[in-house]
Amino acid sequence: MTQKLYTWTILSLVLVFLIGPFLIITAASFSAGDTLAFPPEGFSFKWIVKVFTVESFRESFVTSIILAVGGTLTALILGIPASYAMSRYKLPGAETVRFLVSLPIVVPGIIVGLALLRYFVIPLGISISLALFVAHTALVLPYAVRVVSASLNNLRSDMEEAAVLLGSTRFGAFMRIVLPNIRGGVLAAFILGFVTSFNQVPVSLFLSGPGVRTLPIDMLGYMEIVFDPSIAALSSLLAFFSIGIVFAAERFLGFSRYV
Template identity: 70%
Template sequence: MKPSSTATGTIIGLTLVFLIGPFIVIILAALTAGNNLAFPPDGLSLKWFIKVFTVESFRISFFISMFLAVFGTLTALIVGVPAAYAIARYDIPGAGAIQLAVSSPLIVPGIIVGLALLRYLVIPTGFTIMAALFLAHAALILPYAVRVVTSSLQNLRVDVEEAALILGCSRLGSFFRVVFPNIRGGILAAFILGFVTSFNQVPVSLFLSGPGVRTLPIDMLAYMETTYDPSVAALACLLAIMSVGIVFLAERFLGFSRYV
């Protein structure tokens, strides 16, 4: 018995309300003309979106988050691409255990990872807050880099690379001339996934942030502890638009869904 079109439409509508409803509430709360974060809005105004750019702590934490997202992801790719190549191309003893170890940051809750890094990395070694955040973000992004690039390598025929080796190309040369151009889309997809994940990271950054060095999500939490105006909602809208825009462009030009 096929479900009726009315029931199907109702289920789809309820699902969309559940998924999109919170975003609509935040957008309307950010557009309020009032002075308090509330829904429904008290009139409509863009003043809170303008105020976001005047808050100095938001500007500083934005650049910190951008630095961590860009360079942390690049570091993860520098380590992850060779690791993915080794996993995909060589019969490594204990490869399953290695993949599980690499994926552990995805399995273990972020709060536990953040607490462990604080207790056993930052406190004993005296690492600066920025260095600890950088290492933590790179470590968290590494599993995404390995998994996405491994998937791209597994979809690339091995005989193409072997043909380059037979024709006299070195292993390193065959990688950059044959393999890299064919997995470039997967590497870019891994970079975008890592960037978005790092930029929006909360649990680990919550433990490792400190005075004067906070990522943007943590700064937003701290701001709400003292100020209850709609500027945080406006900033949340801008971040959501940025994340959705990046993923949309990645899907449009790279076929992002093929890799993740």
């Protein structure tokens, strides 16, 4: 009995600490008052509605979606062949390749953003949008390689050999045999990459300019100026958005198997 008491005391405390703030901010976003407060003053949807009317939120939301989708797709296009080379070939310099593609996990994002701004955007005249896109692609690359590699390593390589012996080219075998069988892993990598890129802040800090701003950066700027529940409303909307994606992925894919 004491064991059970211990278990539930600890777990409720930890959950209150981890999930509680999220519930409070959700409640606060339904406030009818004009200042951020908990318990909320009255109940209304006005702040939720307001989020959708703020022009810059709409723009930066679209920017973030494009970045997350485009960056993750590009990372997969680069990462899948690299993972395939590392898992199926005797790749010269495999360790160097592994090191290079895992760099974005080790190097803090803020440094990358600054470096790109200072040495690419300013001197070479590369647009901030492109730099942002490249930075987000690089950021997602390690996750893409990790998840896809895990899927590839779970797939027996003699299937490709069998396809080749039946007359297929190596590329054909990859498209017809390998890709359909690692589909789940690729989708999981996409979702993981999307969520990572969408929520990312440090890499985008220095890479914003007029009209180019990701949603989290926009929120950071907005909350310094405005102290009403709209950021709370947006935060809870975003939380539900991310959770919704991950839940759907888990439901239809068994997402957690791959991550």
